[in-house]
Amino acid sequence: MRNFFWYCSGADVNLLTQCPTDSSKYVGIGATIIFTGLFAAFSAAYAFFTVFDHYFIAIGLGLLWGLMIFNLDRFIVSSMRKSKLKEEFLMAIPRLVLALLISIVIAKPLELKIFEKEINAELGVMQAEMVAAEKKKIITQFSQQKESVSKELNSIKNEIALKEKERNELRELARREADGTGGTMKRNPGPIYKIKKANADQSEKELQQLLAQNNPIIQNKISQLNQLDSLQAAEISALNIKDIGGPAARLEALDRLADKSTAIWWANAFIVFLFIAIETSPIFVKLISKKGPYDYLLFNEEYKFKTEAYQYRASTHDSIKKAADNLADKEKKYLKSRLDIDLEDS
Known part of the structure; x- marks a missing residue:
């Protein structure tokens, strides 16, 4: 279970096994990401059910949506690196914006389900x-x-x-x-x-x-x-107005209810705030936490590959330079020999 939550957090499991002090932090991040994906799956399944009115289609599309949100959240968290606070914050801004959009998309169908009776009325x-x-x-x-x-x-x-x-x-x-x-x-x-x-x-x-x-x-x-x-x-x-019950009509009904009732407006707002907090919490945990052993090991691993890439580039550059020099020497010798032959002929 611990390794599973580590995987969900987007961390390197082999490196984390060497850092027991960071274990609980990444278990919490992974659990938050997996539960966000589950909420997204439930939310999308209900939304798709209101559209298609079919359980199997709703469940299938809901699971697909939940997996996509899970993978996206995992990528957002795993792509963050510990550095200076200002640099981390600048790097986190687009991720926070994306997390806000995801949280709102997840929250809306669940709001429709929570206020279903009021919305039907x-x-x-x-x-x-x-x-x-x-x-x-x-x-x-x-x-x-x-x-x-x-x-x-x-x-x-x-x-x-x-x-x-x-x-x-x-x-x-x-x-x-x-x-x-x-x-x-x-x-x-x-x-x-x-x-x-x-x-x-x-x-x-x-x-x-x-x-x-x-x-x-x-x-x-x-x-x-x-x-x-x-x-x-x-x-x-002969008027034949079909019953309205699609997502657009339900969103409009929820908006009307929020305009009529202050209590529903606040409840609606707090649900959105709750999902925003859940969705952005892994990012804030990464931002406010100090650089731990895992971050140092990860930096070393990435730095090792980076130095190897630089070394390979340098060696390749030297090889190319030597080949160019050899070619230039051969060309000089050839030109000199031709010049000597021409002088002898003259």
Whole structure:
């Protein structure tokens, strides 16, 4: 188990066996890395399950993601070397940024699982809002058509109402002339009454003609309104909004919950902070810990390979230089011999 955690920490197991004082430090680093990978696997499996809704696919992709995060964390820690604090910090900055991104990616699916009940309730609210928005859109679409038909219908009804009012007023004038309560104030249906009665009868005739002309139009407009109401009701009943439950909708629901509830916002933030602390802890352990025996042995091993590389480069350079010098000497001798031959010939 100890060797396994050493391997997880990215350390050289052969060198660590010579440094018992550094054993516990690298066991802790390795354990942190392996548990981070496990959390990443659980988190990714839940996220993929919300997408594919299939256990085997979610488990397989979750394990693959967890292994990738494990390998990445192991590389981040193993690539750090002990040197001056300023140099170590500068080297650790890109690793810390990468660790922050990894921790946020791991934390989000687990947050969705922790607040699953609250998120499901909020998804129901979001679903209802979407249905209401679609209904409103349909109602708005039909209301423009119904408003146009209603205006035409009201215009016709107003015209009939004005004609009825005119007829009633003429009838009232004729009645008052007949009973002496208006007009000439004489109780006698004389010539003036006949004129007023004729006007009232003419208005009644015009009203009946107007009714005969407009009643079919009114019925047609009412039928149009009823048909529009039926079409509107049919489109509303035919609404088929699928249940939302994917990762994007769940993240939006969690964001809405955080805006509504301070407690959920703080809980959400602390979960992210916890994973950031877990993910960055191996890096900070490497930064704040003093240079130990393992670091010296590792430096010696790397320095040995480095010096061997320099020696090989130097020896290669010397060989090339000697070969070049030999070639230059041969070329000089050849040129000298040619020059001597030319002088003898001359």
